Amino acid sequence: MLMLLKTTMPMYKQLLNIFLLLSTATIVSQNFKGTVSEIKQNGFHKILLSPEVRSASLSNINYFRILDSKKKEVPYILLNDESTMQSSYMPFHFEAVNNAKDSVSSIIIENKNKLKLNHFTFKIANTKVKKNYSISGSNDKKEWYGLSTNQMFYGLNEAEKTTVEQNFSFPLNDYAFIKFEFSNKKSLPLQILNIGLYNHLYATAPQIEITDFKIKNSTNKENKTTQLTVTFNTPQHIESMAFDIENDVFLREAKILVNKTRTIKKRTENYQDHVFNFELHSGTQNIFELPYVFEKEIIIEIENNDNPPLNIKQIKFFQKPLYVICNLQHSETYEAIIDTTLHKPVYDLVNFNSNFNSGLPQAIITDFRKINTKNESSINSKSFWQTNTFMWICILLAIAVISYFALGLIKDLKN
Secondary structure, three states: OHHHHHHHHHHHHHHHHHHHHHHHHHHHOOEEEEEEOOOOOOEEEEEEOOHHHHHHOOOOHHHEEEEEOOOOEOOEEEEEOHHHHHHOEEEOOEEEEEEOOOOEEEEEEEOOOOOOEEEEEEEEEOOOOEEEEEEEEEOOOOOOEEEEEEEEEEOOOOOOOOEEEEEEEEEEEOOOEEEEEEEOOOOOOOOEEEEEEEOOOOOOOOOEEEOOEEEEEEEEOOOOEEEEEEEEEEEEEEEEEEEEEOOOOOEEEEEEEEEEEEEEOOEEEEEEEEEEEEEEEOOOOOEEEEEEEEEEEEEEEEEOOOOOOOOEEEEEEEEOOEEEEEEEOOOOOEEEEEEOOOOOOOOHHHHHHHHOOOOOOEEOEEEEEEOOOOOOOOOOOOOHHHOHHHHHHHHHHHHHHHHHHHHHHHHHHHO
16 A cells, blocks of 8 residues: 555656646746738838837747738738848859969959949858958059958858858959959868849848847956846847947957857756857948847857957947838728747748839838737637536546545555
């Protein structure tokens, strides 16, 4: 009998653990709701997804839905500025020469129409190498004149792509040929896939500024670094950042770090994930495109060496505009919801993405807030046996049955 009691009690504890686990699963699901502004005409509309909405979706738009007054889904497609920017990319003819003797890779770009240029966008295979480079110009490929020297390139990499884009800036000129010389003394050559320009490097639609954050500035004299801890009110998808620095002349290496935790052999430890390298330079605009970053807090670490810390007047963070396009009716009211229990929707509309022009009327999402009432944002009614109520009844019945037998065994032992 004692053996049976010892067997029963662990079963009872397991049920309690399951109960707590299911309770936690229910709590962590997130639901938000907002109102779509008044629709003044029938037809397709463009709705901006604000940083607030994208943060609530955990940067996963699969959780997003638009519902009409009868709680029926309204199909939509996503639209962002990236496709517009890619379509305006203009490649330039270039030749690459690797000089093994001098450990230098020379990239000569032909400016056939003698355009006035101050930058190029390189498409490069993913890399983490660091290289020194210089830029010069010529009209005959014989006599070369300096444009920029002893610059530093930090390897970038995309988590979901095999290539990355990097902008290289230099003084405005109209040379017929522009030469980049990369030093290969410390690493192998870069694989440069394409070189060109975006006709509109920054899209016509302005980027969306993220404003809800605080910055803590600290200086580590021992390591000769400045750390800027940026904390957002909610996790944000950061796509670019811009620095306004008051110093006249500066050149500083910097990086973005993110605090993370990991489990190694049942032991949890804290560490800093190195996300992005960049260079703050008084001769550039100090605007940087970032790899995928969705965080509540980031750390910007700047290497000062023996210089005084930079006087940073302002840092701005941005997202590229992200819209949904859907067919809305003047006489109808709509709401936008976030439900983290939903999966990616499959709509016919995705097959007609190219049919929509940029002149669509716009709508916005207002009164966006977290839903406290359980299941307020449910789209479809469920059978009773599929509901949480049925689940809790089963759990409580199971606990009651086990408790009954356990108590009976305890009474038998006392007798």
